Amino acid sequence: MSVFRTEIRLNGGDDRKADVFAHLLASYHVLSHDAEITEAEAKQLVKLLDAFDDEGQSDEEECWSHLLGFMATVDRGDIKSIREWIACVDRGDTQRTSIKAIIEELARHGVALDGRTVKVSNTAPGIQTVYARTKWAQGGHARVLRRLSKATAGGNARFAGHQSRTTAIPLGAVVGPEEA
Numbered sequence: 001m002s003v004f005r006t007e008i009r010l011n012g013g014d015d016r017k018a019d020v021f022a023h024l025l026a027s028y029h030v031l032s033h034d035a036e037i038t039e040a041e042a043k044q045l046v047k048l049l050d051a052f053d054d055e056g057q058s059d060e061e062e063c064w065s066h067l068l069g070f071m072a073t074v075d076r077g078d079i080k081s082i083r084e085w086i087a088c089v090d091r092g093d094t095q096r097t098s099i100k101a102i103i104e105e106l107a108r109h110g111v112a113l114d115g116r117t118v119k120v121s122n123t124a125p126g127i128q129t130v131y132a133r134t135k136w137a138q139g140g141h142a143r144v145l146r147r148l149s150k151a152t153a154g155g156n157a158r159f160a161g162h163q164s165r166t167t168a169i170p171l172g173a174v175v176g177p178e179e180a
Contacts, residue, residue: 001026003037007046021049060147063136067111067120067145068174070130074105082111082130086174089113108160117154118174119166120145124159142167 004022013021025045029037057065068083075097080088085102090113092099106112110127112119121127122142131141145151145167154168 003039003042004046007039007042008049011046011049013049021046058147060144060151063131063141063144064148064169064173066134066136067127067130067141070109072105072109075101082106082109083174086111086113086118086171090171090174104160107158110159110164112157112159112166113171114154114157114168116171118169118171119154119157120169121157121159121162121164121166123164124162126159126162127164145169148173 001022004025005018008018008021009015025042026037029041029045068081068086070082071079072082072085073079074085078097085106087093088097089099089102089106103113108126109130110121110124112121120141123139127141128138131137136144142165146153148169150173151167151169154166156163157166158164
């Protein structure tokens with residue numbers, strides 16, 4: 001077990017992580033192998049921990065996910081997340097709802113599409129509603145979203161009659177680079 005503990009510590013783990021995972025890895029090895037563990041085998045098993053060592057999303061990723069996951073209703077009852085509505089517009093998908101109605105609803109929520117860019121309002125009332133009662137309320141989302149990779153100041157845009165400065169984020173951050 002000490003070989004696992006040592007490898008976890010050398011790999012950047014703290015004492016707590018070393019205590020917890022050394023026991024688990026040692027148990028795994030005892031149950032699955034007859035021979036004593038080598039240092040090379042221990043290193044290989046400890047590397048597997050990195051895949052599970054999730055520090056969680058960054059603040060900017062959480063903020064972006066919150067916006068994309070916000071549910072919006074278009075045309076009397078068609079409810080989807082903002083991410084799904086953006087993807088519908090990008091694909092030209094008009095099964096039940098017109099593109100114009102989707103774009104208008106996105107604007108009411110402080111989101112606009114400009115070519116291959118998503119513009120997020122810094123101050124429109126709709127975006128304030130999206131982020132109300134979150135740690136990004138009262139415009140805090142704008143500063144945080146700018147920290148996203150490839151996000152930039154997007155200039156001014158109109159959102160359901162309200163002019164606002166924007167944060168511009170590439171469409172690939174919404175629909176995925178393979179679809180963008």
